[in-house]
Amino acid sequence: MRRDNGFATLAVLVVSGLLAGIVSMLVLLSRPALVLTRLGADDLVMENLLESGVTASAYLLFIVDIDAASVDGRIIRLPSGSVTLHVSAETGRVDLNASPPELLEGVFKAAGGQSLSPKSFAARVVDWRDEDDEKTTGGAERADYLASDANGLPANVAFQSVSELRFIRGLSEADYLRLEAFVTVYNRTGLLYPAALSRRVLMAVPEMSNVDASALAAVEAGGAESDDGELRGLFQRYEKFITQELPKVYRLNVIARSESGRTSAAHAIIADAEDEAKGYAVYEWAPAGRVAR
Structure with missing residues (x-):
């Protein structure tokens, strides 16, 4: 079932971006004595862009159901600037609490x-x-x-x-x-999702062979069908360690650039959450220099 209404937040953030941009222009036209106010308006613009990036990522991942690889690297353009989205699934990491x-x-x-x-x-x-x-x-x-x-x-x-x-x-x-x-505390099941794994983590699966790793990686690359009999056998062989369940928790690195040229970044961990009004939950939020764990 689609959960669109919670993502009205995205529209609100876009409007806020417009307002923040107007404020910035008004301040730029003001006296030099208002430079501190201008800096405050710039902070508002950057905060708005970063929050817009997180909301856009959640919408694409949880509502539109676009896979992380397709969202990763996208640039979202807004009136006050742009945000670049870098996304990876937490099921691509071994969990310190849940993994065997x-x-x-x-x-x-x-x-x-x-x-x-x-x-x-x-x-x-x-x-x-x-x-x-x-x-x-x-x-x-x-x-x-x-x-x-x-x-x-x-x-x-x-x-x-x-x-x-x-x-x-x-x-x-x-x-x-x-x-x-390579590790996390947000992979709820502790199992690994092949399409989210680097080759190095895939080879960390006990008794994983290069041939099996290549076959599983082909699912991610679109070179094989997940209902193929051989692949079903692979999932059964490694069922203690890998899963076919789609990821529900993602790691974001959002890079914002304002129209004035200022750049900022934030890291976040977000999860699908139908019981949240906005449709997703934020587990971690950290400004640039403090990476979400």
């Missing part, structure tokens, strides 16, 4: 992790997120962190952000930086 240990091991290897063994990395992530103080083989619980004078202790609850990986016992900063592009 085998995927955690695989992504550590795929990222080139060195400070721990893949099994120890997976075990320590599991020990961090589980509710007990029983140490998994190769893992680490509170007593181990206390003994090593660690900066953080396992909360025995789900990871709230990817940045908490920095506190995993024995994980180097270099490995954290290697991993952060």
Whole structure:
């Protein structure tokens, strides 16, 4: 069922963009003493453009049902400027809370992790997120962190952000930086959607072969039909790790450029949400320089 009414917000934002543009022009024609006011109007224009970019992305992804690859790179032009949309699905990342240990091991290897063994990395992530103080083989619980004078202790609850990986016992900063592009806390099922995966993450799936990876990647490229018997067999073979369910959570990087030439960016995580008045939920919002995790 289409949910168009919530996206009246997009029209409102366009009108706001027009008003912000008018304000900017009026200020530009004013005395130099009003320069601070002009700067404030420019801030309004940039904020409006960024919010318009997020709303436009949500409309294209959740209402028009356009896939992320087709939305990625689009430029939306508005009276006060333009926004460039960069979009990827969170099901293209391994989830620190929901993905099974085998995927955690695989992504550590795929990222080139060195400070721990893949099994120890997976075990320590599991020990961090589980509710007990029983140490998994190769893992680490509170007593181990206390003994090593660690900066953080396992909360025995789900990871709230990817940045908490920095506190995993024995994980180097270099490995954290290697991993952060491949993991998330917003992949609800913990399973991977082949069309959203990079080749590196696809090869992190246990026992994934190059032949199988190419066959699955062909679905994304439009080179094979998803109801093909061979592909059905592949999905069954890897059913513990991959899914055919369409993504519902996306990572956005919105770059705004005003008519005056000013540029700004924001990162966001958005999700389909029928119970929200505007039709989508924003899980993360961060200005340029602070990447959403």
